[in-house]
Amino acid sequence: MKNKIDIVVIGTIIKETIIFPDKQMGPVLGSPAAYSSLVMAAQGVKVGIVTYYGNDMEEIISEMDALDKRGILPYSHTTTNLLIYNEDGTKRVEYQKSTPTIKFEDIHKDYLEAKYYKICPMNYEVDLDLVSKLHSMDKVVFIDLGGFGGATSDIRHSIETEYxxxxxxxxxxxxxxxxxxEEDLASIIPGKTAEEAAEILISTGAPKVVVxxxxxxxxxKIADNxxxxxxPFVATSxxxxxxxxxxxxxxxxxxxxxASYMQEQDIRKAILNGNATASLVIQRSGGCTYDRMPSKERVQERLQQNNE
Ligand SMILES: Nc1ncnc2c1ncn2[C@@H]1O[C@H](COP(=O)(O)OP(=O)(O)O)[C@@H](O)[C@H]1O
Ligand SMILES: [Mg+2]
Structure with missing residues (x-):
């Protein structure tokens, strides 16, 4: 079929300035949705993206040429913000203006033919009904909690609050x-170890949890196992x-x-692919650029290195 999409990424892309304790970078393309899309595209996956797109993104849009852009929603405001790293490596985001919520109806109809969805907001901007609708359509839905109370969320609502x-x-x-x-879970499920938090997510109803x-x-953690x-793999700068x-x-x-899970539905192999991919991305710098993202071949090569 023409223009077939393997996976749909849902979440806002932004233009960000990154502030490290000792230096500053940007503005560059950023956000979980941006990194997710470009990383998968670089590994040969056909990615569609549902995102609002700020009116000040022009000079960085070319980074997204490897993506299907039918799903982009124009937004007549800025999506510029600051990503600030603390001395201890934890992070927070300062938002200038929040984008509107992305609803089920905002998903381009061609994208509903896809089987896989990666939901990765920055700050709660993906509607919960969108998630339940996809689930009820038997889609495979992967959720990143970073933007649902974790590290990129502005107000981090923990499970101790009603919301x-x-x-x-x-x-x-x-x-x-x-x-x-682990950093997301410290805000969402305070006072628990990663293992305990995973256990709580499973007992709340999650079939599989990756931390x-x-x-x-x-x-x-899968069910009661x-x-x-x-x-991780060794990263060399x-x-x-x-x-x-x-x-x-x-x-x-x-x-x-x-990128791996879609091919083999094997969680262990998928984590190895995730670790290998992340180890290659952190070796390079420069924000969310297509050049920074490793090809499938580079990931394969890293996978063959011993990680034990
Ligand atoms: N020092 C490191 N060496 C190798 N891989 C790393 C290192 N730090 C992070 N990673 C890889 O990146 C993944 C995500 O890192 P983490 O800090 O948990 O997430 P986040 O970027 O959301 O804070 C890890 O699971 C690991 O695969
Ligand atoms: Mg971290």
Missing amino acids: GKKVIETLCNNSSIIKAS TLGGKGALY DPQYIK ENPDGSLDFTGAGDSFGAGFM
């Missing part, structure tokens, strides 16, 4: 895979100053995960 509880319950019961970072653990790799840990750039690590992991 936060409703959000997490709805997502757990209307998705195939829930992914979060990224930064330099410790990732863990996954014991959690399984998977180590390609930057002149020898630094690794962790911007987009978790999003690249999620995208590498899905």
Whole structure:
């Protein structure tokens, strides 16, 4: 079929300036949806994107040439914001203006033929009804909790609040895979270890949970089975100053995960692909650019390196 889409990414793309403790970068293309889309496209996946698109994105739109753009929704305001890294490596986002909520009706009708959906808002801007509708259509729905109370959320509603509880319950019961970072879970399910938080998400209704653990790799939990840990790959800086750039690590992991999961439906292999992808993305710097994203061949090569 013409212009067939393998996966639809849903969430706002933005223009961001990244502030590190010792330097500043940008403005560059950013957001979980932007990283997810470009990372999967670089691995040969046909990606459609549903996002609002700010009126000040012109000079960075060319980065998105590898994507299907039928699903883009014009937005007559800025989507510029700041991503600020703290000394301890945690992060927060300062928003100038929030984009409208993305609703089920906003999904381009051609995109509804796809089987896979990656839901990755920044700040709650994907409607919960959109998620339940896709789930009721038997779609495979992957949810990133970063923008549902995790690290990129402006106000982080934890499950101890009525709203936060409703959000997490709805997502757990209307998705195939829930992914979060340890940092996301510290806000969403306060005071618990990653393992305990994964357990809570499973008992809330999530069929499969994947938690990224930064330099410790990732863990996954399927139903009542014991959690399984998977180590990361060694990243070797390609930057002149020898630094690794962790911007987009978790999003690249999620995208590498899905690029594999769509092919084989094997969660362990998907995590290896996610870890390998993220390790390659953090070796380079420069925000969300197509050139930064590893090809399928580079990921394969890294996978063959011993990660034990
Ligand atoms: N120091 C590191 N070396 C190798 N891989 C890493 C390193 N830090 C992060 N990663 C990879 O990036 C993934 C996501 O990192 P994490 O910090 O958990 O997410 P986020 O970017 O959302 O904060 C990890 O699961 C791992 O695969
Ligand atoms: Mg992190």
